[in-house]
Amino acid sequence: MSTMLFAGPTARRASSRLLAVTVSLLLHPALAATAAESQADTVEDVVVTANRIEQQTSRVGDSVTLISANEQRRSQKTAVSDLVAMTPGVTMTRNGGIGATSALRIRGAETDQTLVLIDGVKVNDPAQASGGFNFGNLIATEYSQIEVLRGPQSTLWGSQAIGGIVHIVTPVPEGPLSGSLAMEGGTHNTAFVRGYAQAGGDRFAWRVAGGYLTSDGISALSRERGGREQDGYRNVGFNARGILHITDNVSAEVRSTWSDGRSEYDGFPAPLYIFVDTPEHDKTEELASYAGLNITAFDGRLENRIGFAYTETDRQNFDPSSSVPITFDSNGSNGRWEYQGTWRFSDRLTGIVGLESERSEMSSASPTTFNPTPTPIADDVQIDSVYGQVTATPIDAVTVSLGVRHDDHDTFGSNTTNRASIAWSATSSTILRASYGEGFKAPTLYQLYSLYGNVNLEPEQAESWDAGVEQRWFDSKLVLSATYFDRDTDNMIDFVSCFGVSTPECLAKPDGYYENVQMTNAKGVELALTAQLTERLALSANYTSMDTENIARGTRNFGRSLRRRPDETANAQLSYDWPVGLTTTVAVQHAGRSYEDSANMEVLEGYTLVDFRASYAVTDSFEIYGRVENAFDDEYETVYEYGTLGRTYYGGIRQRF
Numbered sequence: 001m002s003t004m005l006f007a008g009p010t011a012r013r014a015s016s017r018l019l020a021v022t023v024s025l026l027l028h029p030a031l032a033a034t035a036a037e038s039q040a041d042t043v044e045d046v047v048v049t050a051n052r053i054e055q056q057t058s059r060v061g062d063s064v065t066l067i068s069a070n071e072q073r074r075s076q077k078t079a080v081s082d083l084v085a086m087t088p089g090v091t092m093t094r095n096g097g098i099g100a101t102s103a104l105r106i107r108g109a110e111t112d113q114t115l116v117l118i119d120g121v122k123v124n125d126p127a128q129a130s131g132g133f134n135f136g137n138l139i140a141t142e143y144s145q146i147e148v149l150r151g152p153q154s155t156l157w158g159s160q161a162i163g164g165i166v167h168i169v170t171p172v173p174e175g176p177l178s179g180s181l182a183m184e185g186g187t188h189n190t191a192f193v194r195g196y197a198q199a200g201g202d203r204f205a206w207r208v209a210g211g212y213l214t215s216d217g218i219s220a221l222s223r224e225r226g227g228r229e230q231d232g233y234r235n236v237g238f239n240a241r242g243i244l245h246i247t248d249n250v251s252a253e254v255r256s257t258w259s260d261g262r263s264e265y266d267g268f269p270a271p272l273y274i275f276v277d278t279p280e281h282d283k284t285e286e287l288a289s290y291a292g293l294n295i296t297a298f299d300g301r302l303e304n305r306i307g308f309a310y311t312e313t314d315r316q317n318f319d320p321s322s323s324v325p326i327t328f329d330s331n332g333s334n335g336r337w338e339y340q341g342t343w344r345f346s347d348r349l350t351g352i353v354g355l356e357s358e359r360s361e362m363s364s365a366s367p368t369t370f371n372p373t374p375t376p377i378a379d380d381v382q383i384d385s386v387y388g389q390v391t392a393t394p395i396d397a398v399t400v401s402l403g404v405r406h407d408d409h410d411t412f413g414s415n416t417t418n419r420a421s422i423a424w425s426a427t428s429s430t431i432l433r434a435s436y437g438e439g440f441k442a443p444t445l446y447q448l449y450s451l452y453g454n455v456n457l458e459p460e461q462a463e464s465w466d467a468g469v470e471q472r473w474f475d476s477k478l479v480l481s482a483t484y485f486d487r488d489t490d491n492m493i494d495f496v497s498c499f500g501v502s503t504p505e506c507l508a509k510p511d512g513y514y515e516n517v518q519m520t521n522a523k524g525v526e527l528a529l530t531a532q533l534t535e536r537l538a539l540s541a542n543y544t545s546m547d548t549e550n551i552a553r554g555t556r557n558f559g560r561s562l563r564r565r566p567d568e569t570a571n572a573q574l575s576y577d578w579p580v581g582l583t584t585t586v587a588v589q590h591a592g593r594s595y596e597d598s599a600n601m602e603v604l605e606g607y608t609l610v611d612f613r614a615s616y617a618v619t620d621s622f623e624i625y626g627r628v629e630n631a632f633d634d635e636y637e638t639v640y641e642y643g644t645l646g647r648t649y650y651g652g653i654r655q656r657f
Helices: 002-006 010-027 030-035 069-075 080-084 443-450 504-508
Strands: 063-068 088-092 102-106 114-118 144-149 164-169 179-187 190-200 206-217 231-245 249-264 283-296 302-318 326-346 350-365 377-395 398-409 414-425 428-443 460-473 478-496 513-532 537-550 570-575 582-593 607-615 622-629 649-655
Touching: 063 069, 069 080, 069 428, 069 582, 069 607, 080 144, 080 164, 102 114, 164 398, 190 283, 190 607, 350 443, 377 443, 504 513
Parallel strands: 114 164
Antiparallel strands: 063 144, 088 102, 144 164, 179 190, 179 649, 190 206, 206 231, 231 249, 249 283, 283 302, 302 326, 326 350, 350 377, 377 398, 398 414, 414 428, 428 460, 460 478, 478 513, 513 537, 537 570, 570 582, 582 607, 607 622, 622 649
């Protein structure tokens, strides 16, 4: 247990104290007494992402974690990446303080092999070199839930879902006019304002939410490496949703999310190209929109959805000290027409058929003093797809899903993926799960058509399986789950340097080129625990032990661990609801050691962070809250040479109306 939650070379005394408290609470006899109390009916969580239909979690064979709206509020987290990093199998790295480039990796997959959705709309940037998503500008607001789906999911969701999916779901507006406004401030002159308003009627419902965040920040270059000047951050964003019920069987819906972020960072100026404090900053504007029509027939047994989704990401980098102030300028957009039909043949059998036509476009330029007005790299690509899945419950205790997808890419050709999953309620308190999935990631526009591009690239391919058990005791007041996973990925695309090399490929592209050269394996165990120890005391914890390896024989780093993948991670939260309306929480986050480089020469030491949180309900609608993050001021790095936040303090108020 000590290794699971608090192993690591730092903060050992604090971790030991917290461990002693946790163990004593787990063994407390009040747990048995609580089980004997009168049982209240509970509503089982519903997940959408796993099978593209609403399903109770007990019917889902895939590994998925839900972060509810209540959990988001209680965590007091500002960044979505910090919320997701608290779940099993997920690691996060950040190039500095809040707002800096942030990357998530699910089960050891590359950060660009994670598909990110907002209300079903893909928000990965087509103009980014590897097509990944920067979580730095995704700020937490009042989301309905965040679904973290682990394992390859390309059969239903297409390219990039090799590691898994992070799906942010905004609330469906309903009820009379209501809303919320929250304001907080803290260390580094940080200020954050967010709120929402909504109303719903028989025919029309609407919701708008937004937020503004500003912080003086910390130096992106760590203080230990000489960083001194602060790199600040600003973000403003909103999301809106409207639903119109045209008839009892026809409804129209529009959704949109927009953000504009400005982040300061440090760089590698010429001629020495050493990481130092610089006045550089970037601006990123992101838009994700959807408009669709929902039509039901046959008493609701047939559901049809026709929609168009559009995303656009504009990025610019600035260096005020340069004679060319704009050093990078890119635009990536994606437009996707889609149809999905869901036929509920019976209570035991559901079929899904989908059609998609997706076009991605990019434009990218990097001005320099030698070429201040370069011709932008610009191109586009189209993928047409068809997918289908059957979900069956042959007996009450068993749910099985089988799916297949075919994609036609106008550059590399066609690709087919398959998936299968099963959930078996072996007893009323025991659920067994297993899944097999295939994933693929299409070459990005940059990898295909840039100066280093290779139009002969094949898609990255993955095969993965997992199996696990979930055991419930005392009317689900104590829940323990364990899952084993194993994934092989091949055809991985990597940049091949031509420095000092005279191969035919390098003669054609002397600066280097992209090629399918890598093969990797990731396997491990995920454990999760939730316990309602007493009526007021709750514990949640998870632990992941993971082994990642380069298995491409003949390559320089064969047998090495993959970079920036800790060998173990753990999270724990212990909360107590006091009778006076006060809630206090102790939260612990641990990451084991990892390597900064593929050759495993530069070690990133493990670390353990401790947070304290409190909130007080003054009235049913007014709340005061505050937190101390990294309370023991641990020094650590998630990316070599980049700074991380030390001890910080925040406090705020929230008013609901």
